[in-house]
Amino acid sequence: MRLSSNLTFRYSASFLRRFSASTAPATLISDAVKYDHYKIEDAYHRILDSTTAEHRVKWQNQLTWEVACHSISEELVVYPALEKYLIVGKDIVDRDRAQHKLIRGHLYTFQSLNPNDRQFRGAVEELWSSLCQHFQAEEKDIAALEEKIQPVESESIAVSFNRTKKFTPTRSHPNAIYKPPFSNIAGLLAAPIDRLRDVFRSFP
Numbered sequence: 001m002r003l004s005s006n007l008t009f010r011y012s013a014s015f016l017r018r019f020s021a022s023t024a025p026a027t028l029i030s031d032a033v034k035y036d037h038y039k040i041e042d043a044y045h046r047i048l049d050s051t052t053a054e055h056r057v058k059w060q061n062q063l064t065w066e067v068a069c070h071s072i073s074e075e076l077v078v079y080p081a082l083e084k085y086l087i088v089g090k091d092i093v094d095r096d097r098a099q100h101k102l103i104r105g106h107l108y109t110f111q112s113l114n115p116n117d118r119q120f121r122g123a124v125e126e127l128w129s130s131l132c133q134h135f136q137a138e139e140k141d142i143a144a145l146e147e148k149i150q151p152v153e154s155e156s157i158a159v160s161f162n163r164t165k166k167f168t169p170t171r172s173h174p175n176a177i178y179k180p181p182f183s184n185i186a187g188l189l190a191a192p193i194d195r196l197r198d199v200f201r202s203f204p
Contacts, residue, residue: 028151029078030142032158036070037135044128046204048121056115058204063124064111065170065198067131071100072168074138077161082141085148092141099134106130107172170194 043063050056079096083089106127113120146154171194 027158028146028154029081029157029161030139030146030154032161033070033074033078033142034139036066037139040066040070040131041128044124044131047124050115053115054202056120058202060111060113060115060124061198061201061203063127064107064172065203067103067107067127068170068172068194069165069168071103073161073164075100076168077157077164078142081149081157082145085145086141096134096138096141099130099137103127103130103134104172111171170198 040063043059043066046059047056047063050059075097079093082096083093086092106123110120110123110127113123
């Protein structure tokens, strides 16, 4: 996986060497989340760099998959930990859930667009803008969390986070609610349907 020269988030070479494109991080939760942020940003820049509609649609599907699985897994695994260990955890989670709702709306619009649509570039840029702001705050919140817990606890959260991504919906469903456990039927039923449809979608 290449790292675009104009990435907004900078990750050290040593950080990126820890992970391969086929291996999800299973260390600290901060590393797992940062690695997801890196993959999301890489997909975004690959869309902008694409020269064909076929290439764009593959990375459109990849970006949608990464954002959906990442954000839902955070709400199910990471947010409860923030609420449990941080004094202002509930306020942080309320803010982050509101941001995720906005992101799901942008993702819902973007995931359905044809790559040749005039609105396509504007939609992906709007999605990235909301993601970028969220990522910056989120990485600070998780750093604060890790100051309150032992490394072994952070590693356990990371394992649960990466495992949960294997079972979440892979598309945006704005009306679904994601709290542990799934809080409504939309969130429960969407995952197997999304993953079945992914078989017929093209990915990088």
